[in-house]
Amino acid sequence: MGQLHTRFGANYTPSQGWFHHWLDFDLDVVRRDLDSLAALGMDHIRVFALWPHFQPNRSLIRQRSIDDLLSVVDAAAERGLDVSVDGLQGHLSSFDFLPAWTQTWHGANLFTDARVVAGQAEYLRALATALATRPNFLGMSLGNEFSQFSSAIHPQRSAPTTAEADAWLETMLNACKEGAPNAWHHHSEYDAAFFDGRHGFTPSMAARHGSMNTVHSWIFNNTAQLYGGMSEPSFRLAEYLIEVSRGWSSDPDMPIWLQEVGAPSPHVSAEDAAEFTRRTLAYAMDCENLWGVTWWCSHDVSRGLADFPELEYSLGLLANDQTVKPQGAALADAARGYREQADSRPAPAPRTTALVLDVGDETSAPNREQCAPGGLFFEAWMALAADGARPTVVLASKADDAGHLAARGITRLVHPADVDTTAIRHDGGGATGGGAAGLRPTASGGATMQSAAAQPVSNG
Amino acid sequence: MGQLHTRFGANYTPSQGWFHHWLDFDLDVVRRDLDSLAALGMDHIRVFALWPHFQPNRSLIRQRSIDDLLSVVDAAAERGLDVSVDGLQGHLSSFDFLPAWTQTWHGANLFTDARVVAGQAEYLRALATALATRPNFLGMSLGNEFSQFSSAIHPQRSAPTTAEADAWLETMLNACKEGAPNAWHHHSEYDAAFFDGRHGFTPSMAARHGSMNTVHSWIFNNTAQLYGGMSEPSFRLAEYLIEVSRGWSSDPDMPIWLQEVGAPSPHVSAEDAAEFTRRTLAYAMDCENLWGVTWWCSHDVSRGLADFPELEYSLGLLANDQTVKPQGAALADAARGYREQADSRPAPAPRTTALVLDVGDETSAPNREQCAPGGLFFEAWMALAADGARPTVVLASKADDAGHLAARGITRLVHPADVDTTAIRHDGGGATGGGAAGLRPTASGGATMQSAAAQPVSNG
Numbered sequence: 001m002g003q004l005h006t007r008f009g010a011n012y013t014p015s016q017g018w019f020h021h022w023l024d025f026d027l028d029v030v031r032r033d034l035d036s037l038a039a040l041g042m043d044h045i046r047v048f049a050l051w052p053h054f055q056p057n058r059s060l061i062r063q064r065s066i067d068d069l070l071s072v073v074d075a076a077a078e079r080g081l082d083v084s085v086d087g088l089q090g091h092l093s094s095f096d097f098l099p100a101w102t103q104t105w106h107g108a109n110l111f112t113d114a115r116v117v118a119g120q121a122e123y124l125r126a127l128a129t130a131l132a133t134r135p136n137f138l139g140m141s142l143g144n145e146f147s148q149f150s151s152a153i154h155p156q157r158s159a160p161t162t163a164e165a166d167a168w169l170e171t172m173l174n175a176c177k178e179g180a181p182n183a184w185h186h187h188s189e190y191d192a193a194f195f196d197g198r199h200g201f202t203p204s205m206a207a208r209h210g211s212m213n214t215v216h217s218w219i220f221n222n223t224a225q226l227y228g229g230m231s232e233p234s235f236r237l238a239e240y241l242i243e244v245s246r247g248w249s250s251d252p253d254m255p256i257w258l259q260e261v262g263a264p265s266p267h268v269s270a271e272d273a274a275e276f277t278r279r280t281l282a283y284a285m286d287c288e289n290l291w292g293v294t295w296w297c298s299h300d301v302s303r304g305l306a307d308f309p310e311l312e313y314s315l316g317l318l319a320n321d322q323t324v325k326p327q328g329a330a331l332a333d334a335a336r337g338y339r340e341q342a343d344s345r346p347a348p349a350p351r352t353t354a355l356v357l358d359v360g361d362e363t364s365a366p367n368r369e370q371c372a373p374g375g376l377f378f379e380a381w382m383a384l385a386a387d388g389a390r391p392t393v394v395l396a397s398k399a400d401d402a403g404h405l406a407a408r409g410i411t412r413l414v415h416p417a418d419v420d421t422t423a424i425r426h427d428g429g430g431a432t433g434g435g436a437a438g439l440r441p442t443a444s445g446g447a448t449m450q451s452a453a454a455q456p457v458s459n460g
Numbered sequence: 461m462g463q464l465h466t467r468f469g470a471n472y473t474p475s476q477g478w479f480h481h482w483l484d485f486d487l488d489v490v491r492r493d494l495d496s497l498a499a500l501g502m503d504h505i506r507v508f509a510l511w512p513h514f515q516p517n518r519s520l521i522r523q524r525s526i527d528d529l530l531s532v533v534d535a536a537a538e539r540g541l542d543v544s545v546d547g548l549q550g551h552l553s554s555f556d557f558l559p560a561w562t563q564t565w566h567g568a569n570l571f572t573d574a575r576v577v578a579g580q581a582e583y584l585r586a587l588a589t590a591l592a593t594r595p596n597f598l599g600m601s602l603g604n605e606f607s608q609f610s611s612a613i614h615p616q617r618s619a620p621t622t623a624e625a626d627a628w629l630e631t632m633l634n635a636c637k638e639g640a641p642n643a644w645h646h647h648s649e650y651d652a653a654f655f656d657g658r659h660g661f662t663p664s665m666a667a668r669h670g671s672m673n674t675v676h677s678w679i680f681n682n683t684a685q686l687y688g689g690m691s692e693p694s695f696r697l698a699e700y701l702i703e704v705s706r707g708w709s710s711d712p713d714m715p716i717w718l719q720e721v722g723a724p725s726p727h728v729s730a731e732d733a734a735e736f737t738r739r740t741l742a743y744a745m746d747c748e749n750l751w752g753v754t755w756w757c758s759h760d761v762s763r764g765l766a767d768f769p770e771l772e773y774s775l776g777l778l779a780n781d782q783t784v785k786p787q788g789a790a791l792a793d794a795a796r797g798y799r800e801q802a803d804s805r806p807a808p809a810p811r812t813t814a815l816v817l818d819v820g821d822e823t824s825a826p827n828r829e830q831c832a833p834g835g836l837f838f839e840a841w842m843a844l845a846a847d848g849a850r851p852t853v854v855l856a857s858k859a860d861d862a863g864h865l866a867a868r869g870i871t872r873l874v875h876p877a878d879v880d881t882t883a884i885r886h887d888g889g890g891a892t893g894g895g896a897a898g899l900r901p902t903a904s905g906g907a908t909m910q911s912a913a914a915q916p917v918s919n920g
Contacts (some may be wrong), residue, residue, distance in 0.1 A: 017520070018517070020516040020517060020520060020522075023483075023513065023516060023522060023524075023525075024522060024524055052512070053483065056480040056483060057478070057480060057765045057766055057767070058766040058767050059764060059765055059766040060477070060480060060764075060765060062480075062483060062484060064483075064484055065483075094565045094566065095560035095561065095565070095566065096560055096563060096564040096565065097560055100555040100556055100557055101555065101766070101767045103556060104556040104613050104614055105554045105555070105556065105613060106554065106555065106767055107613070115767075119766075153564050153565060153567070154564055304519060304520075305517045305519055305520060306517055306518040306519040306561065306579075307517070307518050307561045307566055307575075
């Protein structure tokens with residue numbers, strides 16, 4: 001497999017007006033923001049459209065908003081930045097933006113209603129068609145964690161079946177391809193796809209649609225709460241998700257994009273943010289075929305904007321006034337260091353130890369909750385990692401497939417029940433005071449303490 | 461009471477982009493639209509902000525959108541048009557627009573949540589403050605039929621109690637007054653306030669808050685379905701609602717604004733629209749203290765915009781290309797004729813016959829459904845009107861109040877049960893083929909046939 005030169009970038013959160021900047025679009029502000037990102041040594045950005053602004057009526061895809069989007073892409077090109085674009089926003093930092101033609105009186109399932117799906121496809125195709133004219137356009141993501149809209153909090157709850165979710169992904173990705181046949185199009189899921197057995201979007205979908213697998217790594221997903229924000233499981237969460245995603249992929253060489261990772265307070269204090277960034281990056285960069293790391297986010301949300309969850313105000317690499325924050329400096333250092341050694345340093349070695357993941361039926365993955373923080377599989381992987389094993393993941397259905405294992409360089413299989421997770425549990429309790437109030441229940445509960453007994457790979 | 465010179469105007473629906481025009485604001489298009497309305501002899505317009513566009517974040521009320529709004533007001537002034545502005549849109553022609561900071565993860569009751577209410581008040585105050593600088597600014601309506609958001613179709617269903625609804629109206633109207641102390645501020649309710657005993661917004665609220673009572677008269681509310689679009693009850697619906705509103709008002713001289721009335725297809729065909737307009741206006745103009753008539757709407761919705769209910773495409777006085785439609789010509793004729801005779805023609809005489817309305821407790825009005833099309837009260841009023849009685853309305857609690865009756869010139873009281881409604885029922889059945897499928901049930905059902913026996917006013 002060819003070595004990738006890992007890319008470094010940022011999810012672009014405009015410094016003025018947040019994503020509402022589309023309503024008062026000011027290219028000079030965008031240019032200043034991108035100047036700051038280029039100065040950090042970033043090589044790409046991820047850009048977010050606001051769906052109701054770009055397509056306020058199903059048959060009205062506004063040319064002006066597309067022109068503004070192209071202006072952002074061109075301003076990025078002038079600064080050596082490539083651009084990936086998410087269309088269906090959709091969900092951003094706790095705020096949901098859905099066009100009126102999909103809501104209330106016009107309410108319909110966002111994944112299965114023929115009228116809505118046709119409108120979404122038309123919109124993504126229009127964006128991709130326009131963007132395909134730009135040499136620094138990387139491709140589309142369908143929309144930021146769009147499957148958030150299958151959750152119960154949503155008005156016209158749009159929980160699709162697994163088959164419906166699969167069909168929706170296919171339709172949307174095809175629309176992107178029709179508009180920009182030569183670009184890389186993906187979708188992005190939040191960790192419910194990997195962790196929640198009731199979620200219509202499944203791990204296999206997350207890992208088997210699109211040009212790359214994308215990973216969103218957020219330690220507020222219970223990792224920080226259980227083990228502490230500055231704990232090894234928190235530093236390794238991105239690495240873990242990358243390997244879980246690789247385990248689900250049918251292509252051993254599938255590039256994986258750490259599309260979102262950040263240092264959220266209060267789990268990570270301002271003082272610790274640089275160290276968190278360094279540790280997280282060091283672990284993630286030890287994964288094979290990592291296409292890139294895209295930090296969330298470029299700029300802090302202005303305190304002048306109300307109602308954001310507290311942690312969203314301080315996730316920037318840069319402050320609202322373009323000052324470089326410690327996590328920004330740490331990411332810049334890492335990117336510079338990596339690039340200086342990129343040609344001389346060998347690519348990460350294949351991971352020879354694989355933890356066997358048995359979720360039951362692998363299409364619906366009913367038992368995937370063991371992969372969540374606190375779950376048996378999660379803790380077994382973390383324990384193996386702490387032991388220096390550099391674990392990857394293999395599905396139970398592939399554990400006897402010698403070709404599959406060989407293609408990935410796997411020489412040793414470990415079953416979660418055979419891993420001693422005592423140390424993981426203990427660290428977590430200590431770091432957070434053991435408080436687990438308000439945490440979501442995990443399927444595997446607390447009965448995960450087993451003796452470690454790593455097994456050699458069967459030759460069958 | 462002083463005679464009003466009734467005003468004629470239009471609800472302004474921009475010819476290009478409908479209310480999405482705020483996103484691509486083009487003052488030249490607005491000017492052309494207003495030229496057409498001025499040429500029809502209109503003297504005012506009602507203008508609608510899009511709430512999520514004007515206030516995308518609770519603490520971000522966009523200056524550019526306010527500037528655009530002021531540009532519309534100024535363009536209207538240049539053409540001799542006064543302007544009333546609705547803020548909280550909110551609900552428009554089946555589409556709902558609510559800011560993300562009130563929805564899903566940020567979901568809260570739109571009438572009682574302290575954070576949301578403070579944001580709404582801040583927004584209305586900001587609009588009113590800016591608009592107060594313009595001499596042709598009439599005042600604010602809080603938002604177009606905002607209490608639509610208390611219906612079950614809405615995500616965070618915000619059904620307020622009667623007391624909560626009352627407090628919300630008071631807070632919002634005060635915010636408008638703080639911004640523009642000398643303007644006329646109102647709220648506007650759809651007919652559920654008068655007809656639906658479960659609706660938190662009540663008839664007394666509709667008639668006792670704000671500088672004028674507003675009436676929205678839509679024959680698709682079951683009037684057309686029961687009696688035919690070109691029937692007397694349909695022609696008289698606006699007149700009826702004006703008198704019902706007057707009956708609920710505590711001020712005998714309260715000006716009443718027929719804020720919305722239109723000729724919806726298929727209930728009124730394109731061929732009949734002019735006649736419908738003439739007949740509706742003739743009846744409405746026979747009401748005392750009618751401040752004005754504001755047609756819905758100025759311009760047809762473009763067929764290029766998808767997903768509108770069919771009838772919304774053809775409600776304009778003007779076609780999308782500025783051509784005057786028959787209803788536009790009819791309204792223009794009526795306005796011209798009225799103005800030519802305004803000083804010589806006497807004001808409508810007081811209505812001496814009043815139908816007594818007993819809804820139970822008059823604060824919550826549990827039995828108001830009798831006022832809906834098909835209801836006992838509705839049909840009794842229509843029968844009396846057909847008899848030439850020019851009926852108005854008096855509340856049961858005031859039927860013995862000689863001062864109340866004298867102030868309104870009422871000399872004869874009639875109880876609904878004493879009115880023979882046979883003719884009304886019969887006409888309705890004939891006009892529509894008697895089909896009542898899909899109509900909402902009415903409390904009074906079909907048992908409304910009684911012998912008429914008008915009673916003299918008691919002298920008590």
